[in-house]
Amino acid sequence: MRNLFLFIWKNYFLFLFLLLETLCIYLVVQNNYYQKASFVNSSNAISANILAATHDVNQYFLLKDANEKLLKENAELRGKTLASFSVSVNDTYTVNDTTYHQKYTFTSAKVVKNSTNLRNNFLTLDKGSKQGIKNNMAVITSSGVVGQVKDVSDNFCTVMSLLNSKTTISSKIKKDGSYGPLMWDVDDNYSIATLHDIPTHVRLITGDTIVTSAYSLTFPENIMIGKVESFVQKSGDFFYTVKVKLSTDFKKLSHVYIVNNILKDEQEELEKKSESDDKKTNTK
Amino acid sequence: MISTILKNILRFIALVLVQVLIIKNIELGRFINPFLYILFIIALPFETPKWLLLLSGFLLGITIDMFYDTMGMHAAAGVFIAYIRPAILNLFSPREGYEFGTQPTIQYLGVPWFLSYSGILIILHHFVLFYLEVFRFSEFFYTLLRVGLSSLATLLLVVITQYLFQNKKEVE
Numbered sequence: 382m383r384n385l386f387l388f389i390w391k392n393y394f395l396f397l398f399l400l401l402e403t404l405c406i407y408l409v410v411q412n413n414y415y416q417k418a419s420f421v422n423s424s425n426a427i428s429a430n431i432l433a434a435t436h437d438v439n440q441y442f443l444l445k446d447a448n449e450k451l452l453k454e455n456a457e458l459r460g461k462t463l464a465s466f467s468v469s470v471n472d473t474y475t476v477n478d479t480t481y482h483q484k485y486t487f488t489s490a491k492v493v494k495n496s497t498n499l500r501n502n503f504l505t506l507d508k509g510s511k512q513g514i515k516n517n518m519a520v521i522t523s524s525g526v527v528g529q530v531k532d533v534s535d536n537f538c539t540v541m542s543l544l545n546s547k548t549t550i551s552s553k554i555k556k557d558g559s560y561g562p563l564m565w566d567v568d569d570n571y572s573i574a575t576l577h578d579i580p581t582h583v584r585l586i587t588g589d590t591i592v593t594s595a596y597s598l599t600f601p602e603n604i605m606i607g608k609v610e611s612f613v614q615k616s617g618d619f620f621y622t623v624k625v626k627l628s629t630d631f632k633k634l635s636h637v638y639i640v641n642n643i644l645k646d647e648q649e650e651l652e653k654k655s656e657s658d659d660k661k662t663n664t665k
Numbered sequence: 666m667i668s669t670i671l672k673n674i675l676r677f678i679a680l681v682l683v684q685v686l687i688i689k690n691i692e693l694g695r696f697i698n699p700f701l702y703i704l705f706i707i708a709l710p711f712e713t714p715k716w717l718l719l720l721s722g723f724l725l726g727i728t729i730d731m732f733y734d735t736m737g738m739h740a741a742a743g744v745f746i747a748y749i750r751p752a753i754l755n756l757f758s759p760r761e762g763y764e765f766g767t768q769p770t771i772q773y774l775g776v777p778w779f780l781s782y783s784g785i786l787i788i789l790h791h792f793v794l795f796y797l798e799v800f801r802f803s804e805f806f807y808t809l810l811r812v813g814l815s816s817l818a819t820l821l822l823v824v825i826t827q828y829l830f831q832n833k834k835e836v837e
C-alpha cells in the first residue's frame with residue numbers, strides 16, 4: 382500500500398493529468414448533446430451486435446428446448462381435439478364439430494427471420510398464400526401473442542411483430558374485462574409493452590393477467606399477452622398506463638401459429654352494411 | 666515572484682477576454698477558428714510547478730468552455746497541452762538549459778525556437794479540441810484540414826501578440 386502511494390506520489394504529474402483529463406471527457410460526454418448521443422449510440426451498436434452474435438450461437442442450444450416445447454404442445458393439442466373430427470389439410474388444423482361452429486383455423490409456421498432490437502420489428506414466416514395465408518391474420522405461440530401478418534408472398538409472409546411502433550392490440554384485463562389498446566412504446570424493451578387507457582377505478586395488482594379482448598377481428602379472445610408489471614397514473618391523465626411483462630419471449634421464437642378467422646369476412650360485411658345503412662338514413 | 670503571479674493572472678484574464686469578446690465573433694469560415702488564449706499556457710514561466718501547469722490548463726479551458734458552451738472540450742485540450750509542455754520544452758532545450766527567470770517567448774529565445782515550440786503545442790491543442798468536437802473519425806481529413814488551417818491562424822496571432830508585448834517591453 383505504501384509503495385502504491387509512493388508510486389502515485391512520484392508520478393503525480395501523470396496521475397493528476399489523467400484525473401483532470403478524465404474529468405474533462407466526463408464533462409464533454411455529460412453536457413454536450415451530440416457527444417452524449419453518439420457515445421451512447423455507438424456503445425449500443427456494439428452491444429447490439431454482440432447480442433445478435435451470441436443469439437445466433439444460443440439458438441443452437443435452444444433447439445432442444447424448442448423441440449420439447451413443441452412435443453408437449455402437440456400432445457396437448459392432440460388431447461384436446463377429437464381425432465375423428467379433426468381433418469388435417471397440409472398442416473392446417475380444422476375441427477368439424479356439429480355443436481360448436483368453427484371460427485378459427487390454425488396453421489403452424491416456422492420463424493425464419495426475427496429481430497427484437499429495432500424500433501419496428503418484423504418476423505418472416507415460412508408460410509404464404511399457397512398455404513392460405515392472407516394479410517391481417519393473427520400470429521400467436523403457445524405462450525402468447527406475436528403479431529399480425531403484414532405482407533404475403535407465395536411461400537412466405539412477413540409479420541408485424543408486437544415489438545413494432547405501429548402495432549396496436551385490443552386487450553383486456555382478464556379478471557374484470559376492462560379493455561384498452563396495447564402498444565410497444567419507445568421506452569419498452571423486448572419483454573415489455575404498454576397498455577393504455579385503463580380507467581383508474583379498476584383495481585389493478587401487479588401480476589394481473591392481460592389477454593386479448595373479443596373486440597379484435599384478428600385475434601381470438603383470451604389469448605395470453607402477459608402480466609402487469611407496474612402501472613402509473615400520469616399527472617393530468619384519467620387513465621392508468623400499465624407496463625405489461627410479455628409472456629412471449631421474442632428472443633426465443635421458433636415455431637408459431639397463424640390464426641385465420643373464418644367468420645371475419647362475414648362480420649366485416651355485416652358491419653359495413655349497417656354503417657352504410659346508417660349513413661343513408663342520415664342523409665335522408 | 667508575486668509580480669510574476671499577478672502578471673500571469675492579468676494575462677489570463679486579458680487573453681480570455683480577447684478570445685471570447687473579439688476572436689469568437691470573427692467569422693473566418695468553417696475551417697479557420699483561431700484560439701489565441703492558449704498563449705497563456707505557452708508563455709508560462711519555465712519554473713512553474715507541474716501541478717500548477719495542469720490546474721491552470723484546466724481552469725483556462727473550463728473558462729473558455731463556459732463562453733463557448735462546449736463544456737469540457739477546451740478544458741480537455743488545455744490540460745493535454747499543459748501535460749505535454751514539459752516534454753516539448755525538454756525536446757527543444759538549449760545545451761546549457763533554460764535561464765532562470767525567463768519565459769518561453771520570442772524575446773528570450775528567438776523566432777525559430779519559439780515557432781517550433783509553440784507550433785507543436787498549438788497543433789496538438791487544436792487536434793484534441795477539434796476531434797473531441799466532431800467526436801467521430803468519419804470526417805478525419807476534413808477535420809485535419811481544420812486543425813491545420815486553424816493552427817496556422819492561431820500561430821500567426823500568437824506571434825503578433827508576442828511582438829506587441831515585446832515592443833512594449835523595449836519601450837519600458
